[in-house]
Amino acid sequence: MINNGKLIFLGTGSSDGIPRVSCLTDPNSNCKVCNDAQNPDSKNRRRNTSVAIKSFDKNGQSRNIIIDAGKTFWESAIKFFPKNEIREISDLIITHAHADAIGGIDYLRDWTNFVQNTVKINLRDQDLESIKKVYFYLFENGKVKTKGPIPKIQFNIIDEKSFKIGDLNITPIPVFHGNQYISFGYKFGKIAYISDVSEIPKSSENMLEDLDILIIDALRPEPAYFSHFTYNQALEVIRKFKPKKSFFTDIMCAVDHDETNYDLSKLLDTEGIDIQLAYDGMTIDFNY
Numbered sequence: 311m312i313n314n315g316k317l318i319f320l321g322t323g324s325s326d327g328i329p330r331v332s333c334l335t336d337p338n339s340n341c342k343v344c345n346d347a348q349n350p351d352s353k354n355r356r357r358n359t360s361v362a363i364k365s366f367d368k369n370g371q372s373r374n375i376i377i378d379a380g381k382t383f384w385e386s387a388i389k390f391f392p393k394n395e396i397r398e399i400s401d402l403i404i405t406h407a408h409a410d411a412i413g414g415i416d417y418l419r420d421w422t423n424f425v426q427n428t429v430k431i432n433l434r435d436q437d438l439e440s441i442k443k444v445y446f447y448l449f450e451n452g453k454v455k456t457k458g459p460i461p462k463i464q465f466n467i468i469d470e471k472s473f474k475i476g477d478l479n480i481t482p483i484p485v486f487h488g489n490q491y492i493s494f495g496y497k498f499g500k501i502a503y504i505s506d507v508s509e510i511p512k513s514s515e516n517m518l519e520d521l522d523i524l525i526i527d528a529l530r531p532e533p534a535y536f537s538h539f540t541y542n543q544a545l546e547v548i549r550k551f552k553p554k555k556s557f558f559t560d561i562m563c564a565v566d567h568d569e570t571n572y573d574l575s576k577l578l579d580t581e582g583i584d585i586q587l588a589y590d591g592m593t594i595d596f597n598y
């Protein structure tokens with residue numbers, strides 16, 4: 311029997327979030343994407359890049375796994391958790407320790423106060439060290455605190471090796487995210503999720519073979535940016551590894567959802583490449 315999964319995009323935007331406050335408050339700005347994104351249901355409204363995975367194992371057990379809880383985690387959760395029946399969080403997985411990936415961890419206190427005893431966070435040792443600095447009040451003498459008005463967290467250190475959550479096998483995909491800083495993408499089933507990337511090292515390329523779905527960082531068409539892919543850089547990867555379907559995420563306000571999707575759809579006719587922009591709330595069913 312095949313296991314089933316459902317992926318829900320909780321956020322598809324760059325760190326500032328869309329609409330950007332600076333666009334809305336600029337008297338000379340005519341940013342139509344940010345104007346449109348003021349509508350809470352607009353596909354241009356983009357929270358920090360994050361996904362939820364609902365996994366349903368062979369024995370019938372279901373789990374809610376979240377990749378990254380950034381600065382807009384609360385806004386994503388109130389909008390998308392009730393309608394996707396996400397209450398307990400089985401595991402949080404961290405890609406790297408920038409604020410748009412870990413800035414929402416304090417909200418987990420609502421879970422550990424009212425839903426479950428602890429939340430398990432899977433992350434690299436270096437990201438735990440960053441969290442110790444940012445969320446110093448979660449620790450005492452270097453150890454995790456288990457009492458007090460704080461989220462009760464269990465940290466599980468991961469490295470480049472695969473790990474399992476229920477029946478779901480998850481393999482880290484180390485990628486560069488600006489200069490020599492490494493962020494983790496993750497592969498599960500035949501899906502690869504790479505939210506923050508400026509270069510894919512040769513040693514990670516084998517993880518991109520034979521994919522059904524590639525979800526990849528594509529900040530904007532141009533100009534180049536030091537820590538994120540542009541469209542052409544993301545396209546280069548798609549042309550090379552030929553996933554059956556690709557979704558762009560971590561998108562800036564230079565990109566209008568409908569117009570850009572229309573442009574991307576032409577690649578299906580010209581090159582047989584299937585790419586869409588992901589949007590907050592979009593869901594994908596998959597098997598694993």
Ligand SMILES: [Zn+2]
Nearest residue numbers: 333341344563
């Ligand atoms: Zn804007």
Ligand SMILES: [Zn+2]
Nearest residue numbers: 406408487506
């Ligand atoms: Zn980052």
